[in-house]
Amino acid sequence: MxxxxxxxxxxxxxxxxxxxxxxxxxxxxxxxxxxxxxxxxxxxxxxxxxxxxxxxxxxxxxxxxxxxxxxxxxxxxxxxxxxxxxxxxxxxxxxxxxxxxxxxxxxxxxxxxxxxxxxxxxxxxxxxxxxxxxxxxxxxxxxxxxxxxxxxxxYSQTFGTPGVKEHALFLKDVGDARKIRNRLLACFEAAALPTTTDEMRRQLLTFAVVGGGPTGIEFSAELHDIITEDLARVYPELVPFHKITVYDVAPKVLPMFDEKLGKYAMETFKREGIDIKTSHHVEGLRPGAPGIQPGESDEHSVFTLKIKEEGEIGVGMVVWSTGLMxxxxxxxxxxxxxxxxxxxxxxxxxxxxxxxxxxxxxxxxxxxxxxxxxxxxxxxxxxxxxxxxxxxxxxxxxxxxxxxxxxxxxxxxxxxxxxxxxxxxxxxxxxxxxDMEKGGFKFKNLGVMAYVGNWNALFQGGEGSNISGRLAWIIWRGAYLTKSVSWRNKILIPMYWMINWIFGRDISRF
Amino acid sequence: MxxxxxxxxxxxxxxxxxxxxxxxxxxxxxxxxxxxxxxxxxxxxxxxxxxxxxxxxxxxxxxxxxxxxxxxxxxxxxxxxxxxxxxxxxxxxxxxxxxxxxxxxxxxxxxxxxxxxxxxxxxxxxxxxxxxxxxxxxxxxxxxxxxxxxxxxxYSQTFGTPGVKEHALFLKDVGDARKIRNRLLACFEAAALPTTTDEMRRQLLTFAVVGGGPTGIEFSAELHDIITEDLARVYPELVPFHKITVYDVAPKVLPMFDEKLGKYAMETFKREGIDIKTSHHVEGLRPGAPGIQPGESDEHSVFTLKIKEEGEIGVGMVVWSTGLMxxxxxxxxxxxxxxxxxxxxxxxxxxxxxxxxxxxxxxxxxxxxxxxxxxxxxxxxxxxxxxxxxxxxxxxxxxxxxxxxxxxxxxxxxxxxxxxxxxxxxxxxxxxxxDMEKGGFKFKNLGVMAYVGNWNALFQGGEGSNISGRLAWIIWRGAYLTKSVSWRNKILIPMYWMINWIFGRDISRF
Structure with a gap:
């Protein structure tokens, strides 16, 4: 042409x-x-x-x-x-x-x-x-x-915290999700090696989520689900070593929800064994186990997360879901x-x-x-x-x-x-x-939702209705299914929900 | 412990x-x-x-x-x-x-x-x-x-052909398949940029497949399908620029099939516009367009494939599916x-x-x-x-x-x-x-199959029955569905066949 x-x-x-x-x-x-x-x-x-x-x-x-x-x-x-x-x-x-x-x-x-x-x-x-x-x-x-x-x-804001840009994982785009899935499974696979010490196992399977907003909370809940529902069956000996902790600088998580729902989320997490540590400050993240200098340590090993209130912790993965730049x-x-x-x-x-x-x-x-x-x-x-x-x-x-x-x-x-x-x-x-001049934009709050794990969710309607538990979970799934754009995904999403419920999530890593 | x-x-x-x-x-x-x-x-x-x-x-x-x-x-x-x-x-x-x-x-x-x-x-x-x-x-x-x-x-054998290890794509594992999918879509996206010249467009959308065995033939057929069925709808102006060519050193492709089926495959490919060049020898592959030295050229641009019988050709992607090491x-x-x-x-x-x-x-x-x-x-x-x-x-x-x-x-x-x-x-x-001593292993030939595009396939039974066309395609799909291992995949595979038939293949690239 x-x-x-x-x-x-x-x-x-x-x-x-x-x-x-x-x-x-x-x-x-x-x-x-x-x-x-x-x-x-x-x-x-x-x-x-x-x-x-x-x-x-x-x-x-x-x-x-x-x-x-x-x-x-x-x-x-x-x-x-x-x-x-x-x-x-x-x-x-x-x-x-x-x-x-x-x-x-x-x-x-x-x-x-x-x-x-x-x-x-x-x-x-x-x-x-x-x-x-x-x-x-x-x-x-x-x-x-x-x-x-x-x-x-x-962009994602890391507040200049040393090492976070380089070593933390984010959850803003699909490539991030892919990295998290691969890293999670790699942590379990490395923990399953016969030469891995129990101390190293514990560190590999410690997962830190920074940020107690809906994304951080939902990710922690989903992480808890895959560990207890799927990984527990294929790595039964490793599950006792795992730990999920949510850190937030604020005094409470999920600030957009009212107190009752926030409390429900806290209680659900407590029952699931997920720690929520509010008023905690991340000071840095570096490769290598606590006490070991970088270079000495193993390549695929753990990271050291430094928390102002707790000192250094060995972790397998840090997911950063806080802050906008x-x-x-x-x-x-x-x-x-x-x-x-x-x-x-x-x-x-x-x-x-x-x-x-x-x-x-x-x-x-x-x-x-x-x-x-x-x-x-x-x-x-x-x-x-x-x-x-x-x-x-x-x-x-x-x-x-x-x-x-x-x-x-x-x-x-x-x-x-x-x-x-x-x-x-x-x-x-x-x-x-x-008809631009007809009138300005007005936001209509349709409510907020968050999945909290184990088939439970929170739903706070725009007019103040509060629902938690299984019913909120049904609303949560229904809303996202309705909002998903293409017919292709409207068919695939419930299909995967069903298949993964029956057969478990796929754990192939590539 | x-x-x-x-x-x-x-x-x-x-x-x-x-x-x-x-x-x-x-x-x-x-x-x-x-x-x-x-x-x-x-x-x-x-x-x-x-x-x-x-x-x-x-x-x-x-x-x-x-x-x-x-x-x-x-x-x-x-x-x-x-x-x-x-x-x-x-x-x-x-x-x-x-x-x-x-x-x-x-x-x-x-x-x-x-x-x-x-x-x-x-x-x-x-x-x-x-x-x-x-x-x-x-x-x-x-x-x-x-x-x-x-x-x-x-391992995959590249016969020491310069640049093949580094720049060709293979089709032995799922990571290879992922690279091909991303590269194919990147070629179309780059060709769609307003500053891409028609000459560059033609090179970006020239795809070379080396090896005329079942893998190379099936890949070419699948590539032809996605281009004509899906990419033609979202990049209508680009489709005339595309070209698929299969190269093989041997005088014929699909040597394991009998002559009649081989001929059927050749005719199908001809109708689909896929070139098969037998008795052709790949001598090298390097980044950059023909006539341009590496370094001068654009990063994401094309590759130069050197064929003994044809000289240098600009290509967007080379898929290497020949040789075992x-x-x-x-x-x-x-x-x-x-x-x-x-x-x-x-x-x-x-x-x-x-x-x-x-x-x-x-x-x-x-x-x-x-x-x-x-x-x-x-x-x-x-x-x-x-x-x-x-x-x-x-x-x-x-x-x-x-x-x-x-x-x-x-x-x-x-x-x-x-x-x-x-x-x-x-x-x-x-x-x-x-009962190892009972008797030795004997191979029972259950036949060979190959997909040749446009819902047609070849099937050559172990006892010499030859089927080609739509019926062979049904056998081809049926066989792989039957052989797929898990129930999970036995459900997902026909689901994807159906969904992609109705809505088209997904072209998101990540």
Missing amino acids: SLLQKAWKLIRLRKDRERVVVLGSGWAGYTVARELDAKKYQAVVVSPRSYFAFTPLLASTSVGTLEFRTALEPIRTRRTNVSFFQGWADGVDFKNRKITIEEAVDDPTSSLALTHDRHAHQTQEQRQEERKLEAKKGRLFDLSYDKLIVTVGC QNPFVADALNGVNGTPKTLEYTGAALQEAENGPDSISWKVKKDQKTGSIMTDSRLRIKLTGDNDNNPDAILKDVFALGDCAIVEGTSYPATAQVASQKASWLAKRLNKN | SLLQKAWKLIRLRKDRERVVVLGSGWAGYTVARELDAKKYQAVVVSPRSYFAFTPLLASTSVGTLEFRTALEPIRTRRTNVSFFQGWADGVDFKNRKITIEEAVDDPTSSLALTHDRHAHQTQEQRQEERKLEAKKGRLFDLSYDKLIVTVGC QNPFVADALNGVNGTPKTLEYTGAALQEAENGPDSISWKVKKDQKTGSIMTDSRLRIKLTGDNDNNPDAILKDVFALGDCAIVEGTSYPATAQVASQKASWLAKRLNKN
Whole structure:
């Protein structure tokens, strides 16, 4: 196909539709891209992942209750009309309405939790040099947009705790779940070797979960389930050596649940033998057993977790599920605004400034002071702020931000999948109907859920109804089955639940 | 548990059963270990893999027709009574009846085709030093046996072709299948980038399969299926760029099938647009496009395949499915015999030698001169040969060898799963009934099958019946479903066949 033909084809595909570029493929980005009316908009997703990960099921996949792919939906499908480029957003030009993309087809961090800026090791000058080279190689390219939707999400925050980035496992993406499953089974296999001492066995089978939010609690519960239901049958002699402990700096876990449900969770965990240690502080993680210097120790052996209140503990695996770090793209690329975009709408003080000509103001993206999140108005449009004494505000009418990287100014909705997907559906509907001015986004709390192990769960409805135990577990499973996206997964998920209940979870490791 | 308690436990577990150590977990090892009577024998499998791979389904998993785990069975299960240590056999002491094991819990080659001796980079002295260190760390340990069954299989042979070990993909284990699936999808994703030129697109989507045996043919057929059935729908603009070519040095492919079936396969492939190039010789494989020196080129870009008859071709992926190399364990560890084992039975010339006392002879394991395979008698017991002029023969009555690493002296059974599993079942039965002398092993050819794409297959029955097309495909699917081991997989396999037929194969890449 010649270049001319190709240009023709893009025009033909695009017809007279507006191009909506969506950065990110998480709850917000995937939802809005799918729900946009393909007759009106050409949706183009740009993301380093070729799939959407159904995050609430990742804990289940990390122990094999579900197969990994049941928590994934590919962005490209037969049935939807969404275009896709696998890449990182690398820069935005609001004035000329185009973004720069760094392709990520072979990105080594693909499918893993992100813990640091991938260009952090470079100076700004080095990065600029690299960008030129990448552009020459075709690895960096521009894409124009009519509307831009920023849903790049957050990175995992390790609070600078030494060794955590390098040696802890996370639970943000499917590659993380895969690493956890492999490591868990490797710990049992290593403990089963005849030369492993009982002390080493105990350390290999000590699992620490850092963070007492729903993810940490659900993972601990699933871990307890696979150990007692499956591993106990194939490694009966090893099960007495295992220990699961949840650490949290806060004085209580599951803060989003009311006291009664929190207490139920604590009691369930106690019965299951899972320790919850609140007001505990992780100070570091390093390879090797306590008391042994790195280098002396065995390669596949244990890690030493340092807890302020307890000292050093030998552990087989640390799963880190706490803390959000602002996305470097939001911190760096979405900062200063070059020139004044035509689609700016002035509000408040800015209205007066407009008389002087908007070009007199140097604009930047307005952010939350504490979290660094992008501030939007109630229509999810990003806000700019001017640098002069009047602190003028403005709204960029063609750029939206939602998901964990953004907050609606004046609200404090939590950084959850529920908020992200509600915002996404709201935005798609407004864009499809072209009635943005009708009214702002309002979050409707549909309740929170958490699995606590042994077929028990917590459910706290939006209107305050509290359910715990087996019934909550049925609601939990029913809700995730209903919410899972494709028919394929709606069939596979209950299939795996049933098969693993009958035959046990698969423990092949590869 | 104290050391004494542990010793007690092993004795208690063992009761008065003989310990049968099985080296390897392929078709031969997995089958014999499962079929041994747990009342009579304590079966202990030693293998670097914690699972058995149902190899005929690997090609299906490599394109997502089946999920990876449907081709795996964990060695440890709830239902069987097989012990397992994850490790490499590192040495055998026939006289004292013990083997040395190098643990392999975190082995980086785990689940991948083996192409070279993992200690090849070391001199014998270096390896001896390392062994001492490993023994000290508990990573090398001895295990005694009453009976030993050697089923270590073969490695993949690359015939020293430059770059093949490093850059080709194989199809011997589930990790290989996973790499192929990821690479295939990455090629399409890279080709979809707007900056990829049409020339680069054509190279990225050129797939070369080396080897026209059943594995190479079935993989090509499955690859053709996913491209035309699934990728054509999500990347419609890219499909015209793709090309699949099968290369073989021999003048024809599928030599085990009779002419009519071979012709049917060739015609089917022709209709599907797959090229078969017989009498072609691969001379090398390197990263980078033809005409571009390595280093200049892009990281994730294409490879250059050099064919004697065609010159250099740019390809996105080379799948190598030809050639068996003798296992280094067989070549090195199973060679000279230290001292004279008590369980030696002399045959032929050795009978006379025995009068002089067996210790006068220096024994070594008898091997096939051409392939280096272990020679066994018709009872699958390994043969030793003496070093003096009479070339005395002897049989080691408590050591068996089967699978791809062994042949029955005087036969030429092919190195197939069928031969391996028949030998394994025969041996388990003889050991269970303790009637080894009843009669030797005889192979019963149950026929050969190959999938050729588009719901067509070949089936050549043991008694010469030939079937091709849709009916053969039904036989093909039926046979593998029947032979798949666990109920879990017997349910999951048809489930995935159905779901992928209805919804298409999953193209998420992680």
